Amino acid sequence: MVQRLDQRVKLGLRKVFEQAGQPATWYRYSGSAAGSPEYGIAGVETYITGTLAVLQGDLTPAEMQVAGGQITRAQFALLVREPVSQQDMFRIGTGAQYRVAGPPTTAIVGGACFYRLILERAGAG
Secondary structure (H helix, E strand, C coil): CCCCHHHHHHHHHHHHHHHHCEEEEEEEEEEEECCEHHHCECCEEEEEEEEEEEEEEECCCCEEEECCEEEECCEEEEEECCCCCCCCEEEECCCCEEEECCCCEEEEECCEEEEEEEEEECCCC
């Protein structure tokens, strides 16, 4: 049986995600509630937690120049199969939490849609 090229590419990408993808905890933004600072009540953001297979990639350059010298950027890229919003956050392994730094870009590979995300460390500016 002969497979079409796009079917082989889809199958190959599925295998890559299954075998090389890392499990990540996905904190999907679901809403927020305003607080009342005069009563000491802070605002609350709520998230729905789930697990997602991701492919992780590094961004270059790893350092950025600031007035005081060079510092390491706490950013990297992810490739996911599910649509993600800009308020979502991720935790890969047992590491730190990262938030989506901008709008996800889409990539159509072999007829399948993937989303490329730039993440930055949560609370890092």
